[in-house]
Amino acid sequence: xxxxxxxxxxxxxxxxxxxxxxxxxxxxxxxxxxxxxxxxxxxxxxxxxxxxxxxxxxxxxxxxxxxxxxxxxxxxxxxxxxxxxxxxxxxxxxxxxxxxxxxxxxxxxxxxxxxxxxxxxxxxxxxxxxxxxxxxxxxxxxxxxxxxxxxxxxxxxxxxxxxxxxxxxxxxxxxxxxxxxxxxxxxxxxxxxxxxxxxxxxxxxxxxxxxxxxxxxxxxxxxxxxxxxxxxxxxxxxxxxxxxxxxxxxxxxxxxxxxxxxxxxxxxxxxxxxxxxxxxxxxxxxxxxxxxxxxxxxxxxxxxxxxxxxxxxxxxxxxxxxxxxxxxxxxxxxxxxxxxxxxxxxxxxxxxxxxxxxxxxxxxxxxxxxxxxxxxxxxxx
Amino acid sequence: xxxxxxxxxxxxxxxxxxxxxxxxxxxxxxxxxxxxxxxxxxxxxxxxxxxxxxxxxxxxxxxxxxxxxxxxxxxxxxxxxxxxxxxxxxxxxxxxxxxxxxxxxxxxxxxxxxxxxxxxxxxxxxxxxxxxxxxxxxxxxxxxxxxxxxxxxxxxxxxxxxxxxxxxxxxxxxxxxxxxxxxxxxxxxxxxxxxxxxxxxxxxxxxxxxxxxxxxxxxxxxxxxxxxxxxxxxxxxxxxxxxxxxxxxxxxxxxxxxxxxxxxxxxxxxxxxxxxxxxxxxxxxxxxxxxxxxxxxxxxxxxxxxxxxxxxxxxxxxxxxxxxxxxxxxxxxxxxxxxxxxxxxxxxx
Numbered sequence: 001x002x003x004x005x006x007x008x009x010x011x012x013x014x015x016x017x018x019x020x021x022x023x024x025x026x027x028x029x030x031x032x033x034x035x036x037x038x039x040x041x042x043x044x045x046x047x048x049x050x051x052x053x054x055x056x057x058x059x060x061x062x063x064x065x066x067x068x069x070x071x072x073x074x075x076x077x078x079x080x081x082x083x084x085x086x087x088x089x090x091x092x093x094x095x096x097x098x099x100x101x102x103x104x105x106x107x108x109x110x111x112x113x114x115x116x117x118x119x120x121x122x123x124x125x126x127x128x129x130x131x132x133x134x135x136x137x138x139x140x141x142x143x144x145x146x147x148x149x150x151x152x153x154x155x156x157x158x159x160x161x162x163x164x165x166x167x168x169x170x171x172x173x174x175x176x177x178x179x180x181x182x183x184x185x186x187x188x189x190x191x192x193x194x195x196x197x198x199x200x201x202x203x204x205x206x207x208x209x210x211x212x213x214x215x216x217x218x219x220x221x222x223x224x225x226x227x228x229x230x231x232x233x234x235x236x237x238x239x240x241x242x243x244x245x246x247x248x249x250x251x252x253x254x255x256x257x258x259x260x261x262x263x264x265x266x267x268x269x270x271x272x273x274x275x276x277x278x279x280x281x282x283x284x285x286x287x288x289x290x291x292x293x294x295x296x297x298x299x300x301x302x303x304x305x306x307x308x309x310x311x312x313x314x315x316x317x318x319x320x321x322x323x324x325x326x327x328x329x330x331x332x333x334x335x336x337x338x339x340x341x342x343x344x345x346x347x348x349x350x351x352x353x354x355x356x357x358x359x360x361x362x363x364x365x366x367x368x369x370x371x372x373x374x375x376x377x378x379x380x381x
Numbered sequence: 382x383x384x385x386x387x388x389x390x391x392x393x394x395x396x397x398x399x400x401x402x403x404x405x406x407x408x409x410x411x412x413x414x415x416x417x418x419x420x421x422x423x424x425x426x427x428x429x430x431x432x433x434x435x436x437x438x439x440x441x442x443x444x445x446x447x448x449x450x451x452x453x454x455x456x457x458x459x460x461x462x463x464x465x466x467x468x469x470x471x472x473x474x475x476x477x478x479x480x481x482x483x484x485x486x487x488x489x490x491x492x493x494x495x496x497x498x499x500x501x502x503x504x505x506x507x508x509x510x511x512x513x514x515x516x517x518x519x520x521x522x523x524x525x526x527x528x529x530x531x532x533x534x535x536x537x538x539x540x541x542x543x544x545x546x547x548x549x550x551x552x553x554x555x556x557x558x559x560x561x562x563x564x565x566x567x568x569x570x571x572x573x574x575x576x577x578x579x580x581x582x583x584x585x586x587x588x589x590x591x592x593x594x595x596x597x598x599x600x601x602x603x604x605x606x607x608x609x610x611x612x613x614x615x616x617x618x619x620x621x622x623x624x625x626x627x628x629x630x631x632x633x634x635x636x637x638x639x640x641x642x643x644x645x646x647x648x649x650x651x652x653x654x655x656x657x658x659x660x661x662x663x664x665x666x667x668x669x670x671x672x673x674x675x676x677x678x679x680x681x682x683x684x685x686x687x688x689x690x691x692x693x694x695x696x697x698x699x700x701x702x703x704x705x706x707x708x709x710x711x712x713x714x715x716x717x718x719x720x721x722x723x724x725x726x727x728x729x730x
Contacts, residue, residue: 374716
């Protein structure tokens with residue numbers, strides 16, 4: 001397939017692997033965090049780690065939109081369908097995330113008795129169309145994701161206003177990438193205890209098409225951490241690793257862009273303007289694993305209050321503690337590996353996820369369970 | 382003299398008519414539906430037609446019986462419909478045991494209000510599929526549920542076949558060293574359904590692979606290859622079926638990603654939705670596990686059959702107490718090919 005196969009080419013991969021092997025200095029090791037779940041997925045699905053030398057280690061970051069969603073936010077979505085009788089529209093992968101009371105959106109759907117419905121949609125526009133087709137029903141779009149999925153949500157809110165729809169609203173849970181990176185760099189494991197050593201970041205692919213590469217310059221300058229923005233294909237990831245190693249070897253810490261075919265320094269200005277028109281910063285937002293982070297998420301501006309499900313319906317966020325044995329928080333901060341969690345693969349599996357990292361295939365635990373756990377079992381065919 | 386009355390006053394209205402509750406009530410309306418819509422299409426040549434059960438001659442060998450319920454949505458999709466699917470699916474379940482399928486039984490659950498024209502189209506398609514496969518539908522049943530309590534039509538089919546003594550294909554017979562063969566491009570049925578359901582324009586030319594496999598299987602048997610397991614990778618796709626076999630046989634498997642045949646449009650649609658074709662359903666493909674020494678012979682026999690022109694050797698079986706199915710990736714790395722967990726859900730990012 002054009003524009004896909006080129007980025008999964010075996011020969012090129014082996015060439016890159018050899019170059020990484022030559023560049024990595026044997027007397028030291030390298031620990032990089034890939035921020036995005038898309039990178040985590042690519043690394044696991046294509047077995048990129050198998051091609052890296054032993055002294056180059058990848059740490060999975062928190063950039064999986066489903067994984068960082070706290071239980072209380074899923075509870076709000078469930079309450080909208082169960083108590084308020086709305087048609088709740090969600091992207092596919094939040095449906096399985098465990099919520100309070102043993103529920104998830106999928107389990108809630110099976111238990112729905114009143115008039116409410118829970119539907120999977122492929123895009124925000126599908127939710128808007130449902131609202132147009134069901135004028136008698138309240139339709140709520142469960143908007144989650146980093147900066148990539150925010151512009152489409154802004155578009156449907158603007159469209160709903162232009163159409164004068166009275167039965168459409170959005171439960172806004174959009175979060176911001178730079179805030180999450182800052183929180184990791186400020187976490188005690190990284191700053192004080194040094195138990196997590198991060199030598200550099202693979203920067204987001206799709207997020208950066210929207211926000212550009214400029215927001216990461218602060219991290220490179222302030223924290224002296226190299227950042228290389230990379231696409232989601234396995235060769236992108238490998239090229240980025242090579243570029244990070246080169247920066248470290250030469251003592252540089254700058255933002256470089258491996259994903260130049262899609263990302264510019266400024267990003268998508270039109271999308272940024274649209275997002276700024278519809279959304280504003282929340283003063284604080286609870287992230288799973290990272291806790292309450294100031295100015296880390298978006299809410300709908302007062303001018304669009306009619307389309308804000310948090311104002312239209314009597315629901316509010318209630319913090320719910322994670323399962324006590326679940327290590328998702330530490331996994332999301334890079335402080336633990338999935339296989340270090342006591343319940344990984346025993347109590348917590350993709351069929352019965354306890355923590356959110358086991359839900360989406362982008363989650364660090366699910367990726368390791370589904371693609372990489374043969375390495376723990378030490379089976380050699 | 383009183384003229385002989387026709388059985389029913391007016392024929393069924395196959396243009397505008399709809400399924401009504403009375404069509405399932407056991408009275409004259411039901412008899413008319415069965416006569417005019419079902420028997421006229423599926424045939425009633427078998428002795429015992431009109432009775433509560435079909436009476437059929439017993440065949441030599443061992444009986445193989447399989448049953449399968451079909452609930453597909455949409456009912457009509459590129460390359461087929463629920464009718465031919467319900468015939469082919471059950472024929473395949475019988476055939477992969479190494480058996481020759483002989484008869485089918487069909488149960489219909491109809492939703493009140495379902496257009497009779499659509500029902501006739503579905504039964505026509507079943508009749509065609511059954512005739513093409515040479516496996517008649519010999520008995521059946523219909524029930525009607527109230528509007529809103531069904532999904533148009535559900536069809537359950539049961540297949541009966543015979544397998545010769547000594548023919549022993551079974552999921553627990555994969556042995557270390559065996560070769561794994563797939564009969565053609567994977568994921569076509571599932572992506573045809575999904576493209577239709579989600580109106581994905583660029584995937585509109587993906588056609589379901591639904592087909593009866595017993596002809597191909599007969600050709601495989603005739604090749605004389607030492608076949609250990611044959612299975613059709615329907616729900617859960619190739620990945621899930623191989624995991625089932627690995628667990629049954631207590632072995633591991635290693636696939637080669639570069640050898641797994643996937644049509645470009647299927648690969649593109651899967652990329653678009655963030656799905657993995659290894660987990661997408663097939664309705665006219667089979668997986669065969671064969672002694673390595675016979676793999677080439679079997680492959681040649683399969684490729685000579687129109688349903689398996691793109692058959693490919695995709696991997697091998699090895700010893701592994703953990704029963705992992707693994708894959709060496711195109712890139713040169715390694716990964717687990719796990720059971721499907723839950724439904725495959727499209728990814729956000």
